[in-house]
Amino acid sequence: MDVELRASDDDRNRVVAELHRHTAAGRLTLDEFSDRAGAVWTARTLGDLAALTRDLPVLPDPAKDGDDSVGHGRRELLMLFAAAALTLLLLGVFLAVTR
Structure with a gap:
């Protein structure tokens, strides 16, 4: 070099x-x-x-x-996003049912 x-x-x-x-x-x-x-x-x-x-x-x-650490990090982020989306969905359903 x-x-x-x-x-x-x-x-x-x-x-x-x-x-x-x-x-x-x-x-x-x-x-x-x-x-x-x-x-x-x-x-x-x-x-x-x-x-x-x-x-x-x-x-x-x-x-x-x-x-594959970058891909692994992306998978972890995707799983975190999926868990957050599912939590929001369940919370919405709960609120709709209890009102």
């Missing part, structure tokens, strides 16, 4: 996603994540971006590992 090459928005998004995964793993505090994510958007070169993750271990690529 030529550290003097200019960074693209895709490069910056990749680094922010990596920082997020390290935060979720407990390697970074929310304040550290916030500071580093802010620095990502001011980074001009690939070297600047690499400096922000230099002290963190390399993570496996979730797309290659079959990591």
Whole structure:
């Protein structure tokens, strides 16, 4: 990697996603994540971006590992929405019957 090459928005998004995964793993505090994510958007070169993750271990690529944490999170959100909708429906039925 030529550290003097200019960074693209895709490069910056990749680094922010990596920082997020390290935060979720407990390697970074929310304040550290916030500071580093802010620095990502001011980074001009690939070297600047690499400096922000230099002290963190390399993570496996979730797309290659079959990591389904995003899909799992969406399923949990869908189940929560379904439970809330069912609760509202039952509450509506209860109110209609008791009036």
